[in-house]
Amino acid sequence: MLLIKCPWCGERAETEFSCGGEAGITRPANPDSLTDAEWADYLFMRKNPRGAHAELWNHSLGCRRWFGVERDTVTYRIAKTCKLSPGKTD
Amino acid sequence: MTEAPTQRHGLEHFLGDPLQGNATDSIVDIQLQPRLSHLNLRGNAGNPDFVKATEDVLDQKLPTVPNTMSANMHRVYWLGPDEWLILTDSQTLVEELQQSLSPLHGAVNDVSGGQIALRISGTHVRDVLAKGCTLDFHPRVFTSGLCAQSGLAKASVLIALTGDADTFDVVVRRSFADYLVRWLRQAADEYGVRIESA
Missing domain, CATH: 3.30.70.1520 (Heterotetrameric sarcosine oxidase)
Structure with a gap:
């Protein structure tokens, strides 16, 4: 069982968390101006790297906050976890 | 003759259960606190x-x-x-x-209306909770004044230690309460278990 460090609650068992996929995906400012291919790329296309991967995780059984995780997809080693918006509480 | 309105909490069937196991000092007490x-x-x-x-x-x-x-x-x-x-x-x-x-x-x-509090006490309360929860219940780690949300036997719960080192408060969704009390009753069976209502 992995111990994952929630930025608020501290280290907890991985069963308390759920993975939300790749981090850093920004919703396009003006979806109407996109082609179907560009919109599909935003909606569906994700990197699938072998190695370091920036992900979003949710502490679903704990404080229910989203946070950032840098995880290696080969070794499962978690390099770091962080709050998504430093200085803000939500 | 008018009858006073009664409030039900849905866990009445656990009350008045015969004492499970041996009545010793190590018994685990589960107190339902439905009126909070x-x-x-x-x-x-x-x-x-x-x-x-x-x-x-x-x-x-x-x-x-x-x-x-x-x-x-x-x-x-x-x-x-x-x-x-x-x-x-x-x-x-x-x-x-x-x-x-x-x-x-x-x-x-x-x-x-959505959740209910249970107060669980006894010398073996940490052993009982540790059977179904990944939190560290060692007395050096889970000290008085701490609370944590986690899973207890897969039900999502809030667990807190209010004062006494052997008295934990567990808050659980009402829809999981019947299941969780059944689980607790079985988990505590080896020490003896008593279920009461506040």
């Missing part, structure tokens, strides 16, 4: 006005350190950086808080 009001409080802990408005009504500290609680007149648990749970006997606290927070950005909701 549960209030969910949301607001910005970084805003001194919000903290003051809340603490003025509660007359006790709002715990802003993760995984901590404050217990005095009411029991206030940290749920998240902007979320707290308040357990209280007071019927008027929800209106008082709503009034005090009305000029500010915040919210208080009565969630009493």
